[in-house]
Amino acid sequence: MRLEGKVAVITGTASGIGRAASLRFADEGASIVGADITEQSNHATEQLVQDAGGKMIGTTVDVTDDASVAAMFGLAEREFGRVDVVFNNAGVMLPGDHDALTTPDDVIDRTLEINVKGVIHGCRHGVPALRRAGGGSIINTASFVASVGAATPQIAYTASKGAVLALTRELAVIHAREGIRVNALSPGPLATEMLMSYLDTPEKRRRRLVHVPMGRFGDPAEMANAALFLASDESSYMTGSNLLVDGGLTAAYVTPEE
Numbered sequence: 190m191r192l193e194g195k196v197a198v199i200t201g202t203a204s205g206i207g208r209a210a211s212l213r214f215a216d217e218g219a220s221i222v223g224a225d226i227t228e229q230s231n232h233a234t235e236q237l238v239q240d241a242g243g244k245m246i247g248t249t250v251d252v253t254d255d256a257s258v259a260a261m262f263g264l265a266e267r268e269f270g271r272v273d274v275v276f277n278n279a280g281v282m283l284p285g286d287h288d289a290l291t292t293p294d295d296v297i298d299r300t301l302e303i304n305v306k307g308v309i310h311g312c313r314h315g316v317p318a319l320r321r322a323g324g325g326s327i328i329n330t331a332s333f334v335a336s337v338g339a340a341t342p343q344i345a346y347t348a349s350k351g352a353v354l355a356l357t358r359e360l361a362v363i364h365a366r367e368g369i370r371v372n373a374l375s376p377g378p379l380a381t382e383m384l385m386s387y388l389d390t391p392e393k394r395r396r397r398l399v400h401v402p403m404g405r406f407g408d409p410a411e412m413a414n415a416a417l418f419l420a421s422d423e424s425s426y427m428t429g430s431n432l433l434v435d436g437g438l439t440a441a442y443v444t445p446e447e
């Protein structure tokens with residue numbers, strides 16, 4: 190098993206990528222502390238992992254609250270003895286997020302607070318925990334929108350994911366000699382609640398798929414597989430990288446005809 194004996198702290202585990210990663214990592218032998226602001230659905234993830242024979246403790250955490258993030262790492266070390274993997278995955282895409290002319294300040298502030306400050310909090314408390322374990326892997330979820338621009342913008346979200354990429358590189362350099370690796374995972378468009386509620390008509394979905402050479406949305410399980418590689422020792426010479434898992438989107442200039 191690829192994460193045998195390891196302990197992973199994952200945020201945003203109530204749905205989507207976080208839930209898929211909890212199941213996949215546990216299946217590969219990791220013990221999971223899975224955190225989300227949404228208690229009930231997170232409990233459902235915990236149940237799914239346990240039903241599949243895995244170990245997971247679900248905990249209610251708001252990643253914007255530093256004390257709450259500190260408590261999440263305290264729980265992991267208390268219950269499982271160490272932390273080897275930190276997957277800062279929780280994020281939001283808020284209504285009202287459009288271009289620089291129209292996006293309200295409260296939408297910008299809230300997006301940056303969760304998507305950027307939340308990741309920094311995870312690193313602030315994750316790095317000391319990984320040090321105590323003698324090293325480990327941090328994975329920060331960015332997005333393909335950090336690498337390419339769209340004419341249907343979400344300016345706050347895009348800025349937040351660009352920040353995640355930049356801070357990932359910097360932290361990778363700072364902690365490289367301590368055996369702590371820091372990489373970003375950049376998903377392409379996925380068939381999760383987050384994106385489908387934004388692309389809420391068949392026409393909007395079709396327009397987005399025009400840009401994906403593979404011609405389909407990704408599945409959270411495909412992101413979990415990529416995160417598993419970054420979490421495991423198989424990626425031992427990778428740090429400061431941006432792993433794009435996007436159906437070819439960022440490689441495309443013109444995509445195949447329908």
Ligand code: NAD
Nearest residue numbers: 201203204205206226251252279280332378379381383384
């Ligand atoms: P999702 O909405 O299914 O999952 C995100 C989770 O984060 C939710 O369970 C939510 O409750 C949780 N969360 C939100 N605010 C929180 C907070 N303050 N504290 C703790 N938890 C909080 O979406 P997903 O698609 O699984 O997204 C996971 C990550 O992937 C996000 O960072 C997202 O930006 C990124 N991403 C998604 C897509 C996509 O197409 N879905 C594409 C690129 C990147």
